[in-house]
Amino acid sequence: MREALARAEAAEGLGAFITLVPEALEKARTLDVRRAAGETLGPLAGVPVAVKDNLCTAGVLTTAGSKSLTGFVPPYSATVVERLEAAGAIVIGKTNLDEFGMGSSNENSAFGPARNPHNPDFVPGGSSGGSAAAVAAGITPLALGTDTGGSVRQPASFTGVLGFKPTYGALSRYGVIAFASSLEQVGVLARSTRDLELALSVMFGHDPHDATSLASPPDLTGAHGDLTGVRVGKVRELCGDGNSEGVLGALARTEATLKALGATVGEVSLPHAPYGTAAYYLVAPAEASSNLARFDGMVYSYRSGEDRLGQAEVMRRSRGESFGPEVRRRILTGTYALSAGYYDAYYGKALKVRRLIAGDMARAFTSYDLLLTPTAPTAAYRLSEKGDPLAVYMGDVDTVLANLAGVPAVSVPAGTAEEGLPCGMQFMAPALQDARLLRVAGALEAAAGKSFAPVAADFL
Amino acid sequence: MLSDAEMEHLKMLARLELSETETESLKGDLNRLLAYFDLLSELDTDGVDELARPVDVDSVFRDDVVQAGLEPHTVQALAVETEGGFFKVPRTVDSGE
């Protein structure tokens, strides 16, 4: 524990954490005492974990990476955090993120960017960049993130770790500061499938506080085993020349490994995949514009200092002053997509395309057990390299599909691409078949051996 | 594409106060995004239902039982400004909906 906290402090230049929790040491000591006394402790007893700062942690500052919540100390914890802690895990800090989960590079934080531990001039990905950095740098073995359009998988790919998004509803969203409610799930970042599986099994389960949480969690038996006869379908629309050379190389290596492990690899079409990004960037901002309306400077969120101006004015100023550019873009886009006269053409249309995409996937899963794509078309890029929001959005083309359809997906480290930076391959499974993803990740991990998800120790 | 008036209306609906430069820049961004979204109009979605919630669950209820809430002092501690237990907020003119 002491080590974890020390490494976290030393890694300040990485920008992985917004808040550290020194009380973690005390908690660790208490656990040591109990263990010495012969008490049986939970399956994660004493394990340090990092939690993305858009998950509420009781008594610990929770900012969502935004100026709007710089003073917010929640009186309650997210259900998933409670479950981890009940299993003995200790939260050592809240990780950096793109503000309110909106971004793919962790450059949109009010607290400065997070950096890629493999090369600090490069982004770690986003929006769970801090969590990915914490795991990749070996600060904690596990981190929680949230994945709305790829925000756990893509940073995992960029930093060379595992990133898992479960079936929609498998993990409770109670206590997760909402960005896009019908798309997001808590996700887990880890360097080993064993840690990943442990964390998921501890957190899975119905939550009466979350009406969208599944009555019964995905069954994790079948998370182990070889890949003989497993049918993997490469998504034609996403495995072609939209990807960098390095990524295509990693894809080819992964395909070869899968075959060597006994899987069959074919090709399948998801004809509406090219429309996924547009659909996602209409649905998500629309829900966000509603979810973020509560941050108005009236009760607990940032209030602009000029209150003799009357409430409407103070609200407008508070929001204008406390939201970063990406958040403003999405709130306005989302407001437009829902507004009178435009709903059918934008939000309504996007929801229909969503159904088409889900239909494509269901059809593909009748012939294949797993779908395969790169997690992102490129490896990490330099900080400040991508100035154009639309260019950033295009990087989500592989990951948004799983959120739109509600299916589970994982990014598995697949070696390096350009500039020696890591890149990952994404597997998707039908809803509730999360175990299949653990199985393929486990098999690839075994095949890769020590080079699977090495700690990026030289990041300073 | 968005007119200036439409942009002002959006800012009002979203309760966002922005400077002129910020407004111009965002208007540009929005127009480019809207042009990109036109991609979706290529698709024929007649007879396709909206998929608002990805998982097919229905009728999830809570029993009508009173549960403990937050202690009043905890609630007070959350607020930017309070008076006599109320949340103190800048004056509102309208009496609402």
Add this chain to the structure above:
Amino acid sequence: MSEFEPVIGLEVHLALSTKSKMFCGCPAETFGSAPNTHTCPVCLGLPGSLPTINRAAFDKALMFALALGCSVPERTQFHRKNYFYPDAPKNYQISQYDHPVGEHGFIELGGRRVGVTRCHVEEDAGRSQHPLYAPYSLVDLNRAGAPLLEMVTEPDLRTPEEAREFLNKVRAIARALGVSDANPEEGKLRADVNVSVRRPGAPFGTKVEVKNLNSFRSVQRALEFEIKRQSRILADSGSVRQDTLGWDEGGQKTYLMRTKEGEADYRYFPDPDLPPVRIDAAWLERLRADTPELPDAKEARYVGLGVRADTAALLAYDTELSSFFDRTLKTSGGNAQAVANWLGGDVTGYLNANGLTLETSKLTPEHLARLVDLVERGTISGKVAKELLPDVIGGASPEALVRVRGLEQVTDASALGSVVDAVLAENPKLVDEAKANPKAVNALLGRVIKSTGGKAKPELVRELIVQKLG
């Protein structure tokens, strides 16, 4: 102004009488509590909070919709109604848009059907106070999230009195069903009105909305005021603007709250945090089986038992009275009309005059039944019974009172006969008047009854007097 005919529609919000709020476990009833003392992350709209649907609120809403003859959808869902308002902590209200819990119902009023366009469930907002001359407002979120049923009528009402009558019916039905206490005084029933005027036969005129009406009487007064105001405008060839007005109770007039130009765009979309609700036939059957008798049905039943129409209506539309009446009928053998008259007349009169209710008094159905019975059997006169009423309401047994005070009515014709003879002999002038004018018999009757200490059976005395007068 009678060249113009009013067209009135109502939007009514009923506070559902559940234990907990619509989307969280905080208490639904917080009237009178200190501010912000019954809240939780959900009804405060804290980041990360999520709503969960109160099953009982849904049950009550459906029962109400069914009672109004609404058609109920197989599948319903919640939508978010997005608007910024300090009382709405999430700056959206979870409400319903398409497929509300009930549509196309009606309530009978004066032999006509007043259409109910729709009923839906939603959450209430908190409350703001605006201290005079202060640059701030004060917000209490205790009420935020309380369960509401909103019902909207067709513009079928034609007079302010009708509107008031309609609201009385809504309250009676809500109370009879046990879905809401529906008291405007406690904010359990809130009504906004939509009113326009037109020349008979002409298309509907521009309507205005009037809000902030705290009693049924304010509703009536506000409508009367608006009808006059709009009629005057139209008579002067002006046009009515589609405004939202408030009602100033002190000044007894409407005032401008806002013009419709700033019409809100609510940007409704299905709430992704709440799965849809499937309403199957079995659920509706259960609700129908549990639905108590409605006031209309009670009224018809009472009339069928021989109760006079106006008394039947009075009892049927009052939950306490009708319940008491039914319990009294069970124990009494007899005359429903007699019991109804007593209950609706002297009993209610006494209770009102003394600030009591049936609950706070000690009157029991058995005692009332027996009191009425004693009169019906002729054991005591009606007059004596009225004198005993206060004590019976105070809990005394009527038989005991009669026995102890020796109040049994005298019905012995020979005994009475001698009293009559005595009175006739003592009052020759009255005898002459009575012979000339039959109505003057009453004076003689009164004397006889008085001299028996009120115990003489009046009908018998009258018979004897008339006999003896020849």
